[in-house]
Amino acid sequence: MLLHLITWLEVEAYLQKSQGMILPIGSTEQHGPTGLIGTDAICAEAIARGVGEATQAIVGPTINVGMALHHTAFPGTISLRPSTMIQLIRDYVTCLAKAGFTKFFFINGHGGNVATLKAAFAETYAHISDLNLANAQLVKCQVGNWFMCSSVYQLAKELYGDREGSHATPSEVAVTQYIYPEAIKQTPLSPEVASGHKIYGAADFRLRYQDGRMGSNPALATPEHGKQFYELAVKELSKTYLEFLNVE
Amino acid sequence: MLLHLITWLEVEAYLQKSQGMILPIGSTEQHGPTGLIGTDAICAEAIARGVGEATQAIVGPTINVGMALHHTAFPGTISLRPSTMIQLIRDYVTCLAKAGFTKFFFINGHGGNVATLKAAFAETYAHISDLNLANAQLVKCQVGNWFMCSSVYQLAKELYGDREGSHATPSEVAVTQYIYPEAIKQTPLSPEVASGHKIYGAADFRLRYQDGRMGSNPALATPEHGKQFYELAVKELSKTYLEFLNVE
Amino acid sequence: MLLHLITWLEVEAYLQKSQGMILPIGSTEQHGPTGLIGTDAICAEAIARGVGEATQAIVGPTINVGMALHHTAFPGTISLRPSTMIQLIRDYVTCLAKAGFTKFFFINGHGGNVATLKAAFAETYAHISDLNLANAQLVKCQVGNWFMCSSVYQLAKELYGDREGSHATPSEVAVTQYIYPEAIKQTPLSPEVASGHKIYGAADFRLRYQDGRMGSNPALATPEHGKQFYELAVKELSKTYLEFLNVE
Amino acid sequence: MLLHLITWLEVEAYLQKSQGMILPIGSTEQHGPTGLIGTDAICAEAIARGVGEATQAIVGPTINVGMALHHTAFPGTISLRPSTMIQLIRDYVTCLAKAGFTKFFFINGHGGNVATLKAAFAETYAHISDLNLANAQLVKCQVGNWFMCSSVYQLAKELYGDREGSHATPSEVAVTQYIYPEAIKQTPLSPEVASGHKIYGAADFRLRYQDGRMGSNPALATPEHGKQFYELAVKELSKTYLEFLNVE
């Protein structure tokens, strides 16, 4: 059930049965010469919708722009500053908690979001506690990184080995190919690809990772792989979500 | 061209020809007993994509959550505080301006966003000027409210007269029916509907507008109307966007 | 009754009878070669005081500096950033709401303030609601733009036609001449005056509107006109204020 | 010369000769049973205008609301939070520094403003330095508290001795009586008046200082005293301002 495709009356009815919501969060950032700028949002959104269907949960609107400051030396990247993103998450959760939601499951497509999300959750718990909401103590947020699902990770290693890399990976590119086969890009990739550098500022990042990839060979991706990753992630995260709902 | 479905190399090439970007902005808020919570985002996104196709412009990711604090007493509504939204807009525009974009056309689906957007533009111009970007003086933002297009407005008056109202309107509901025919809602609506009250805080709003509508009869909407509105809006906003590109 | 000229005991007594306050808000910004930098504050303050007398309302201190970032390329202009102004309005209204005031009528002299004021009102309602004040739901803010009064608008059209323009207008200059006849400025104005450009950043604004006027001929202003505008605005806004007080 | 009563052309001409501006800052706060809520703003504004005349300096718009959180348990008081006031001062000074002003002399009527003003100055210097303004290093702010002028202090001691107190003092009340003789208040004052308690939060303040006075007997004030205080303050602060202008 997509929040965007239901009415407030349907939300009201849903809240009688469940207080959980799934929130997809991606990023709008370069993904190498062949990866889509929306890769992280596309994957998170598709998988979140799959989880929503599997678990009868409401799926909120996709947070399309996350924390990608280190990618901003590549055109097309958009990023929130962490301090902005903390306020955004706080605003989302506070609105929904006032309405009765208590379990917020963020299905995340971008590793760079994790730190700021965790910081935002801490800030949000404290804020909601200060508001003296009746359900303040019940409010819980959790991140589910689809690319960290053990089944996904294992398949990626099987299919790509070291060429999975850590950004513009064939696994995430495969999922976008499965979702948007009409947007598969073909560009020759240099056989050598940088890897192993830590992430600092945007200018430094572009200097290290000149075409945007981090140790990956996205040319290995296929839509069929994408379907497999999608299904594994949906299955595993559905289980995680249901367990999360059961936390008292 | 959707920013999310292209690569940074394609953005780089695009910037040689154009420095414009279209950014859809909606809201996640109650739209009466039959209107979808995503109504404003759905309309803005669909029309923005139409304008993007008509004008060969890049369409950025949809801003799904805007300024809807006055609707937050209805469950399912999510809102940014204006101060958060100002930072968000500042972050988006700053990232893109550093990459070379200078014309930001926000196709907007929610009247409640306008004031905060304008405030955000002013804050953003000043910020970008302080950064001493080479193209600072060229950065320009503009809002295009699809529901304020004169052709749209006129059709709405013809089709619905006074029953257009000002929130959960048949015109916006019609567009969502055109885009998502599978999500058309049928619920009896009370024949009387509140109208004419000014908007203050959320609790007051719900007291005045008990089912969420403001003077509207969304039961008059049809998907065919929606198609007409969509096409009028795309045509009119495409013209506006091209004029905006031509502003020196 | 000016808040500045009464005591807290008088405020306490007033609150037994009324919970309304009038707050003049202007701007400190260039108004063309002959318009005073304080034009917007002068007009708002004078008219607010007239309304206060006519309606027995307390008139708070004038907010002399508003949102005028687009005028800051002309010396003498002072502006708050919108994010600062939102906090300022929040602080004013919160203090007064805690004391028992619930109706805040901002008599405004500057079009550029409107968007930020509306954003600030939304932020403020949400903040006050979070504070759990007993009267939170009753707190209401409204803007009254004296230059948008229908009687004022009509007279300006009669007297000046197109030469009213939209900044450094003869109508606002006339009001300042009525209030401060000793500060009437005489400088030759170029017969041509720019108009029709949208407002973006400060540098762009100065480039478009080189002497600061927007389509206006302030040389048409007279103190007698000013008196007429003043009286019309006071009459119309007094009516608006009393209606506002009656909103439940 | 009042900034509000001149044009931007006059400011431009002034900047050729001087880069100094006087900014009156007051407060909107209770001043005991007979003191005006605007006392601090009235005194600061009047004296600043006197200094402006004496020194040919531009006097900016009065900052009517300052840092008076500890008075907010008395109705009619309005206060900025310190964090808001810091942003406000930063915005004022930044706008004016960009236009060429470098010496900002705040004539202050409220002891409670001093700490936040000093904090704001530090924040502002750092901000302006970060903007790389050509004149960044020259920007200097200074507070001139009229009530701390040695001549004023001495006269207050002579006239009132211990009954000067430290809030709602006869000296400040006298100045308001001189400026606004029509607003002299007569209310019996209890002969005992609290004094010597430190200032903490608003509720505590009201508990300690039940009628708002701090050790003062404002019944001793006369308009004639007010004229004396006014003249002493203008003379002494004019000298201070001229010295400040001479700091390299």
Added chain:
Amino acid sequence: MLLHLITWLEVEAYLQKSQGMILPIGSTEQHGPTGLIGTDAICAEAIARGVGEATQAIVGPTINVGMALHHTAFPGTISLRPSTMIQLIRDYVTCLAKAGFTKFFFINGHGGNVATLKAAFAETYAHISDLNLANAQLVKCQVGNWFMCSSVYQLAKELYGDREGSHATPSEVAVTQYIYPEAIKQTPLSPEVASGHKIYGAADFRLRYQDGRMGSNPALATPEHGKQFYELAVKELSKTYLEFLNVE
């Protein structure tokens, strides 16, 4: 070399040879019935000083209070909100980067700091880039968690197995016993200790982890163990720091 025990002339000389600084960051939070509230700061500070000696690096002042909001239901805990901590880190690094430092190695004693530190680094890089500092691109921050050193982790597993737990661990308690033998606490600990619950808000945390420990048995700690952990951490982090200095 402790920054606090040298002069600015010595810093100036140091900067000729190295641009690195070590910054210890801890927390002020409950550590179970026998763990010191300063545990994380004590460990970070001691180990940082050891690393400073081993590598001839300047060690900055200890950040004693970090992100510990989830511990705030236990008395004695002090926490920054993540949004405050981001500004704090930004301020520290900006000051030092302006002076010429470029490598900031945060030796961290608290897992709860990591997310916010990473968010802060991203915010800081972007800020410093906006300032146009000559060395902006060289500025790099890195976290070294002493408790995550592989040698430390291995010893803890050897000594304590599962009883290491994840908060108020015997390993960190041991280090504090080594540093402050005079502050070893003896209190009977319940043999059962909660573990495995995820961390949400403060009230929830206290409910789950009633004495503050998370799966640990700090009674196993000895000062001798502490010395071993200290030495392993110093050795391993010294190596990491030197490698970090060598990153171009």
Added chain:
Amino acid sequence: MLLHLITWLEVEAYLQKSQGMILPIGSTEQHGPTGLIGTDAICAEAIARGVGEATQAIVGPTINVGMALHHTAFPGTISLRPSTMIQLIRDYVTCLAKAGFTKFFFINGHGGNVATLKAAFAETYAHISDLNLANAQLVKCQVGNWFMCSSVYQLAKELYGDREGSHATPSEVAVTQYIYPEAIKQTPLSPEVASGHKIYGAADFRLRYQDGRMGSNPALATPEHGKQFYELAVKELSKTYLEFLNVE
């Protein structure tokens, strides 16, 4: 009793008897050619610990970095912006007030902190009042500047006369020599030392005070003097703290 060396159970027990806490606050800033960068933090921490012992009070963690923006043109200086420091103080006091502490005595080693501390206290009282804490009205903060103790001031005048100066003073240097005799610096000081200039921005400060001293001759300091200053300050501030505890 140092907060860092006790457990939360000990804090809980302490709160039964006392609700006071001592918080040392220093600065990390240049102190002339021979003064330690940590001077202000070292003095505040040592004296706070002395007061804690004398009064059986808990001493919280030292705030090592304060408001020293004007010293940032000298390498090694670290400063919070005032707006950051206000949030930091707010966070500290709010956490502790929720746990039951109500009297916060900041033993301060740096004149430059005072204004921001006072601003922060005002902001904090208002914040805590908004949280509706049961003990909100009892929360009180006070600054004790050790260098302003009358006994300290008097001894400094006796020992050093005019050569005490106002920054990098022999008295504060003496205290650091007493605490850290191993870190006594010997560098020839120019006999002439600037004095009397007001403090504005950092670049201006360095221009005026080229070696960092303000009118002082720290070469007069001895560890024996330091011991005397320390003992006087501990004695006087212990008395002040106990009086503060007794304020209702």
